Amino acid sequence: MYDWAKLQQFCEQVFARAGVPRANAAIVAESLVQADLRGVESHGVVRTDIYMKRVEAGRMNPHAEPAVVSERDMVTLLDGSNNFGAVVGTRALDIAMARAKANGASIVGVRGSNHFGTGAYYALKAIEQDLILLVMSNASQTMPPTGGVRPFLGTNPLCVGVPAGQEQPFLLDMATSVVARGKIIVAAQKGEPIPSGWAIDKDGNPTNDAQAALNGSVLPLGGPKGYAISMFIDILSGVLTGAGYGKYVNNMYENWEEPQQVGHFFIAVDVSRFMPVEQFKRRMDDYIRLIKAEPKAQGVEEILIPGELEHRQTLLRKRQGIRLPLKVAMELDAIGQKYGLDVSAAAFGEGSIMGGSIA
Amino acid sequence: MYDWAKLQQFCEQVFARAGVPRANAAIVAESLVQADLRGVESHGVVRTDIYMKRVEAGRMNPHAEPAVVSERDMVTLLDGSNNFGAVVGTRALDIAMARAKANGASIVGVRGSNHFGTGAYYALKAIEQDLILLVMSNASQTMPPTGGVRPFLGTNPLCVGVPAGQEQPFLLDMATSVVARGKIIVAAQKGEPIPSGWAIDKDGNPTNDAQAALNGSVLPLGGPKGYAISMFIDILSGVLTGAGYGKYVNNMYENWEEPQQVGHFFIAVDVSRFMPVEQFKRRMDDYIRLIKAEPKAQGVEEILIPGELEHRQTLLRKRQGIRLPLKVAMELDAIGQKYGLDVSAAAFGEGSIMGGSIA
Numbered sequence: 001m002y003d004w005a006k007l008q009q010f011c012e013q014v015f016a017r018a019g020v021p022r023a024n025a026a027i028v029a030e031s032l033v034q035a036d037l038r039g040v041e042s043h044g045v046v047r048t049d050i051y052m053k054r055v056e057a058g059r060m061n062p063h064a065e066p067a068v069v070s071e072r073d074m075v076t077l078l079d080g081s082n083n084f085g086a087v088v089g090t091r092a093l094d095i096a097m098a099r100a101k102a103n104g105a106s107i108v109g110v111r112g113s114n115h116f117g118t119g120a121y122y123a124l125k126a127i128e129q130d131l132i133l134l135v136m137s138n139a140s141q142t143m144p145p146t147g148g149v150r151p152f153l154g155t156n157p158l159c160v161g162v163p164a165g166q167e168q169p170f171l172l173d174m175a176t177s178v179v180a181r182g183k184i185i186v187a188a189q190k191g192e193p194i195p196s197g198w199a200i201d202k203d204g205n206p207t208n209d210a211q212a213a214l215n216g217s218v219l220p221l222g223g224p225k226g227y228a229i230s231m232f233i234d235i236l237s238g239v240l241t242g243a244g245y246g247k248y249v250n251n252m253y254e255n256w257e258e259p260q261q262v263g264h265f266f267i268a269v270d271v272s273r274f275m276p277v278e279q280f281k282r283r284m285d286d287y288i289r290l291i292k293a294e295p296k297a298q299g300v301e302e303i304l305i306p307g308e309l310e311h312r313q314t315l316l317r318k319r320q321g322i323r324l325p326l327k328v329a330m331e332l333d334a335i336g337q338k339y340g341l342d343v344s345a346a347a348f349g350e351g352s353i354m355g356g357s358i359a
Numbered sequence: 360m361y362d363w364a365k366l367q368q369f370c371e372q373v374f375a376r377a378g379v380p381r382a383n384a385a386i387v388a389e390s391l392v393q394a395d396l397r398g399v400e401s402h403g404v405v406r407t408d409i410y411m412k413r414v415e416a417g418r419m420n421p422h423a424e425p426a427v428v429s430e431r432d433m434v435t436l437l438d439g440s441n442n443f444g445a446v447v448g449t450r451a452l453d454i455a456m457a458r459a460k461a462n463g464a465s466i467v468g469v470r471g472s473n474h475f476g477t478g479a480y481y482a483l484k485a486i487e488q489d490l491i492l493l494v495m496s497n498a499s500q501t502m503p504p505t506g507g508v509r510p511f512l513g514t515n516p517l518c519v520g521v522p523a524g525q526e527q528p529f530l531l532d533m534a535t536s537v538v539a540r541g542k543i544i545v546a547a548q549k550g551e552p553i554p555s556g557w558a559i560d561k562d563g564n565p566t567n568d569a570q571a572a573l574n575g576s577v578l579p580l581g582g583p584k585g586y587a588i589s590m591f592i593d594i595l596s597g598v599l600t601g602a603g604y605g606k607y608v609n610n611m612y613e614n615w616e617e618p619q620q621v622g623h624f625f626i627a628v629d630v631s632r633f634m635p636v637e638q639f640k641r642r643m644d645d646y647i648r649l650i651k652a653e654p655k656a657q658g659v660e661e662i663l664i665p666g667e668l669e670h671r672q673t674l675l676r677k678r679q680g681i682r683l684p685l686k687v688a689m690e691l692d693a694i695g696q697k698y699g700l701d702v703s704a705a706a707f708g709e710g711s712i713m714g715g716s717i718a
Contacts, residue, residue: 074433075463075632104434105466109633132599145650147659152650160591170594172587204656222581228531228665231650232519235529239642240491240633246649267626273434274468274599283598290605291504291511291590297563300506306587 001321006346039313042182085116100268111243119159165281171307360680365705398672401541444475459627470602478518524640530666
């Protein structure tokens with residue numbers, strides 16, 4: 001097991017020693033460990049290794065700050081200058097939140113970015129400010145269009161965060177594929193098979209082999225509807241912002257010649273423009289309680305609100321620690337050694353790499 | 360077969376004779392017939408009968424104009440005053456388009472509305488103005504939350520329209536259910552069964568009986584993801600605007616005591632704030648052509664862009680006419696007789712109600 005705070009400190013120090021300005025190193029580390037805390041392993045410290053490799057290869061530039069291309073009224077276009085996606089996304093969020101407070105709502109289009117972690121990382125910060133946030137991003141090609149056989153669209157994520165009162169906030173953070181490709185990456189790392197219907201292999205055949213799926217295509221959520229949702233996210237994040245789209249969004253694991261050219265799209269809405277915040281929160285609480293009070297299907301213990309499970313995981317993992325797959329623990333150990341840091345200082349009890357047993 | 364222009368004129372005259380101001384009668388008629396032209400029968404003139412019944416019962420008020428509740432910067436809150444949804448939606452769209460041109464983008468939240476037809480009706484008008492439009496609406500309860508057994512959420516539609524250059528515009532207009540409930544209504548009217556996986560009956564059991572499905576629940580698109588998407592649409596359209604949400608959105612076929620209390624949410628974006636419109640359209644054309652040029656799966660003749668099929672249907676049906684199910688043709692005939700109008704004047708050749716054969 002790993003202590004979340006020490007693990008976050010380890011990642012922050014690694015990024016800092018690799019030349020990332022301290023404040024930005026802290027952002028990236030926080031975004032990764034928050035994902036592990038929420039149970040979204042696919043976007044957690046498992047990404048540290050690839051992020052470091054892209055910095056070391058000069059494919060990400062941690063020294064160039066994101067720059068505003070144009071900004072008027074409530075619309076801003078931001079160029080990420082190929083910095084870490086989490087750094088670029090945080091800058092875009094800060095602009096979106098400030099503009100929404102000033103104008104009632106705001107839109108920030110982003111180009112020149114990289115994989116920005118989870119949308120939830122940004123939505124949770126907006127929720128703290130009583131803002132509703134819609135955030136989306138395109139990604140490198142992993143899904144075929146409906147009727148196609150090879151990857152064209154990314155699993156372009158859609159995230160929506162809404163503040164509530166006494167209830168947990170509404171927090172949808174989904175890939176537009178049947179499942180997040182990261183889940184398949186994790187399965188491949190664990191050497192586990194994947195359920196049918198998740199993906200097709202490179203020849204377009206259904207597969208339960210995680211590695212074959214990674215070499216093939218993840219399938220869109222709900223067929224043509226998921227295809228269309230993924231497309232409009234690519235259009236807003238990429239075609240409209242001047243970022244890459246389709247094949248022009250580069251795969252961070254495979255393309256070592258070019259930057260990723262990822263684009264994002266943020267929409268922030270100030271609740272108070274529609275009704276007093278407290279009234280809105282009471283309505284959200286009522287809405288959430290009505291859903292949770294619905295009669296349950298056989299075998300269902302509880303009807304959950306999007307984000308509720310991840311919130312509970314966070315509380316649990318902050319207490320009990322974060323368990324990492326052996327492969328990830330060993331990657332972090334190697335990175336630590338390279339930068340004169342010891343990840344085992346963040347580990348405790350059995351299940352840590354020091355304890356040997358990881359499972 | 361029915362001539363689309365004459366059918367639209369018939370509907371417009373019916374609404375006008377029922378006391379709807381001429382300009383508004385024209386809007387509602389155009390919205391219905393456009394849906395039939397696009398092949399979205401579920402939102403076509405099949406709705407004339409229920410719209411008329413609600414006006415006659417005093418559950419819709421065609422005489423009260425929508426009123427702006429608050430308007431500042433780029434955020435507007437509109438009260439539909441319980442007018443026709445298409446009238447309210449058109450007013451909201453006009454505000455959204457004007458504000459987007461002035462501010463780069465705009466948001467219009469709407470309460471006090473009714474069933475507003477297809478989102479495509481609004482998106483196509485925005486596309487003509489080189490605007491990107493996201494429009495959503497909540498609806499009366501037809502889908503269970505994930506883990507539930509009875510309807511709580513509507514099949515809350517999401518529509519996104521994006522202009523292109525020489526290619527057809529991107530136009531996604533989807534229900535957040537596996538299929539639009541209207542398709543099940545049409546199946547029930549035709550006395551046809553529905554595919555497995557579309558719906559559950561009132562006891563939560565899978566069913567292929569269209570009527571049993573209408574008495575039960577339509578299932579959300581892709582399970583928990585569709586549940587969450589439908590929820591955020593309900594939150595933005597209903598909880599945030601002051602409209603109904605969940606059980607507070609009334610079923611237009613079943614509740615004759617109260618107005619529907621439907622809410623909508625419009626987001627308009629001016630493409631020119633991000634790059635010159637012509638450059639954007641070239642990028643859209645490139646994007647669309649890249650997708651359509653993808654290798655096709657076995658048996659697939661063509662990879663389609665969202666909205667492409669409906670555009671072709673429109674061209675075809677404007678030439679060949681609109682075929683109506685006997686039940687709908689007879690409803691329109693009865694409505695015509697009631698208001699001293701003859702729908703058969705819009706019919707031609709076999710397949711019309713005069714010709715007898717409808718199939």
